[in-house]
Amino acid sequence: MKYVIGIDLGTSAVKLLLVNMNGKVIQEISKEYPLMQEKAGYSEQNPEDWVEQTIAGLTELTDSFPGDVSDIEGISFSGQMHGLVLLDENHDAIRPAILWNDTRTTKECQEITEQVGREKLLHISKNIALEGFTLPKIIWVKKYEPENYSKAKLFLLPKDYLRFRLTGRLHMDYSDAAGTLLLDIEKRSWSDEICTALDIDPELCPPLVPSHEMVGNIDEIIAEKTGLSEKISVFAGGADNACGAIGAGILEEGRTMASIGTSGVVLSYEDAGNKSFAGKVHYLNHAAPDAFYTMGVTLAAGYSLSWFKNTFAKEMTFDDLLQEAADVPVGANGLLFTPYIAGERTPHVDASIRGSFIGMDSSHKRKHFTRAVMEGITFSLNESLEIFRENGKSVDTVISIGGGAKSTMWLQMQADIFNTTVIKPGSEQGPGMGAAMLAAYGSGWFETLPECASVFLKDAQTVEPIRENVEKYKELFTLYKSVYASTKQINKDLMKYRNGNEV
Numbered sequence: 001m002k003y004v005i006g007i008d009l010g011t012s013a014v015k016l017l018l019v020n021m022n023g024k025v026i027q028e029i030s031k032e033y034p035l036m037q038e039k040a041g042y043s044e045q046n047p048e049d050w051v052e053q054t055i056a057g058l059t060e061l062t063d064s065f066p067g068d069v070s071d072i073e074g075i076s077f078s079g080q081m082h083g084l085v086l087l088d089e090n091h092d093a094i095r096p097a098i099l100w101n102d103t104r105t106t107k108e109c110q111e112i113t114e115q116v117g118r119e120k121l122l123h124i125s126k127n128i129a130l131e132g133f134t135l136p137k138i139i140w141v142k143k144y145e146p147e148n149y150s151k152a153k154l155f156l157l158p159k160d161y162l163r164f165r166l167t168g169r170l171h172m173d174y175s176d177a178a179g180t181l182l183l184d185i186e187k188r189s190w191s192d193e194i195c196t197a198l199d200i201d202p203e204l205c206p207p208l209v210p211s212h213e214m215v216g217n218i219d220e221i222i223a224e225k226t227g228l229s230e231k232i233s234v235f236a237g238g239a240d241n242a243c244g245a246i247g248a249g250i251l252e253e254g255r256t257m258a259s260i261g262t263s264g265v266v267l268s269y270e271d272a273g274n275k276s277f278a279g280k281v282h283y284l285n286h287a288a289p290d291a292f293y294t295m296g297v298t299l300a301a302g303y304s305l306s307w308f309k310n311t312f313a314k315e316m317t318f319d320d321l322l323q324e325a326a327d328v329p330v331g332a333n334g335l336l337f338t339p340y341i342a343g344e345r346t347p348h349v350d351a352s353i354r355g356s357f358i359g360m361d362s363s364h365k366r367k368h369f370t371r372a373v374m375e376g377i378t379f380s381l382n383e384s385l386e387i388f389r390e391n392g393k394s395v396d397t398v399i400s401i402g403g404g405a406k407s408t409m410w411l412q413m414q415a416d417i418f419n420t421t422v423i424k425p426g427s428e429q430g431p432g433m434g435a436a437m438l439a440a441y442g443s444g445w446f447e448t449l450p451e452c453a454s455v456f457l458k459d460a461q462t463v464e465p466i467r468e469n470v471e472k473y474k475e476l477f478t479l480y481k482s483v484y485a486s487t488k489q490i491n492k493d494l495m496k497y498r499n500g501n502e503v
């Protein structure tokens with residue numbers, strides 16, 4: 001039997017999946033690393049932590065591998081998107097990586113829009129300038145850290161840096177490059193026009209490759225450290241949401257996925273790159289060949305729940321916390337939560353908005369707050385789904401992945417709020433599975449990715465909406481949507497009191 005490894009470089013942890021030729025997950029390993037938040041709105045990670053924890057995970061995997069390691073044929077990657085890793089002439093990381101959920105670049109987004117022109121930016125990159133994307137971070141470093149910028153010879157995204165450290169080869173795949181705002185999405189090439197308008201040296205941009213392309217082998221020293229064979233083929237991999245889509249079987253028009261990881265995503269397959277969504281949702285290259293996808297993003301989805309748990313129930317497991325909330329009725333006894341604890345992207349592009357609990361009552365206990373947090377996160381995802389529906393997509397089934405899909409209660413809540421059937425795939429590790437599928441397809445095990453999906457992907461659980469809950473949630477969703485406008489200005493005024501911005 002032959003095997004592949006899918007490595008998902010997430011925000012909270014790196015997750016490794018060892019998968020056999022039948023798509024069976026033989027082993028799952030997860031290794032965490034910290035997030036650095038020096039000021040309100042800042043979010044950084046140390047690239048060395050990604051490398052160390054991946055090496056530790058791979059070593060654990062080979063140590064307990066029951067067969068011959070030379071049967072592991074391929075490795076590929078899925079990675080948190082948009083994070084900026086700047087390399088100097090020796091290819092050393094110049095500063096910590098600035099991540100997708102860092103919102104310090106509101107001014108830089110305005111400058112990009114003015115200097116490139118909103119219509120031209122939309123035409124080339126198919127997206128508007130958002131704080132999370134990579135280009136505003138490059139401009140920020142250029143402006144506020146000129147010494148670092150002058151040393152920069154190349155930029156990479158998180159999983160590209162990890163792959164570079166494992167192989168010594170420098171590349172970026174189209175699906176991740178699409179989230180930089182520097183890629184011409186339709187032509188699949190770096191945009192000289194955008195680089196010129198912003199005075200960015202195009203030499204900073206790495207060579208582009210498709211996600212299933214073989215880009216090298218495991219470096220000798222890494223092979224020795226991890227116990228992997230130097231002969232293993234390494235395939236480029238893709239953006240975590242594009243890989244999540246592959247791992248959830250989003251490989252044809254009409255298929256929609258919801259992911260509750262650190263971020264929350266609602267994503268739909270697109271077969272062409274020449275449509276226009278006017279920047280209301282992200283429109284990016286898929287990791288499947290010649291395909292695209294649209295998606296809405298909730299910045300703090302699972303992150304809102306982990307913030308709540310770490311702050312108010314640190315000693316509890318997620319399972320126990322959610323179990324406690326299982327008997328709380330729909331609507332959490334009149335408590336609403338908006339998950340804007342790190343600002344928001346879809347549908348409100350707003351770095352200064354923050355979360356609220358509305359309707360707190362002296363009868364509320366921790367379990368009501370837990371339920372309200374889960375409902376608020378799911379309402380936020382539903383706002384993205386609403387945009388898809390308003391644009392003519394009919395969505396009656398949603399494939400649910402990410403840490404949130406571990407909970408049956410949350411799957412039911414998604415079915416009730418989305419008013420769709422919700423399917424949980426065999427592994428909720430969609431991005432890791434998608435990466436493993438890219439390695440399997442790249443290794444020539446299958447002619448196409450859909451063929452690979454038909455062998456690898458099995459539905460594990462199907463949840464139908466409960467009519468009574470659907471009706472209640474329709475009403476609550478209207479109330480939820482009104483909270484943004486009511487709290488927008490208050491949050492702007494509170495900004496100066498936030499950590500790092502104090503008066």
Ligand SMILES: Nc1ncnc2c1ncn2[C@@H]1O[C@H](COP(=O)(O)OP(=O)(O)O)[C@@H](O)[C@H]1O
Nearest residue numbers: 010011012261262302305306318402403404407
């Ligand atoms: N047992 C669980 N039930 C429901 N949600 C969970 C559970 N465990 C973790 N989560 C949620 O999943 C999130 C992590 O999801 P994951 O897909 O692993 O994230 P990432 O890929 O961003 O690192 C956590 O922030 C948490 O909110």
Ligand SMILES: O=C(CO)[C@@H](O)[C@H](O)COP(=O)(O)O
Nearest residue numbers: 010011080081100261262263
């Ligand atoms: O910024 C986005 C998508 O645009 C995020 O979805 C990141 O890609 C991080 O994802 P997770 O760590 O939550 O998987």
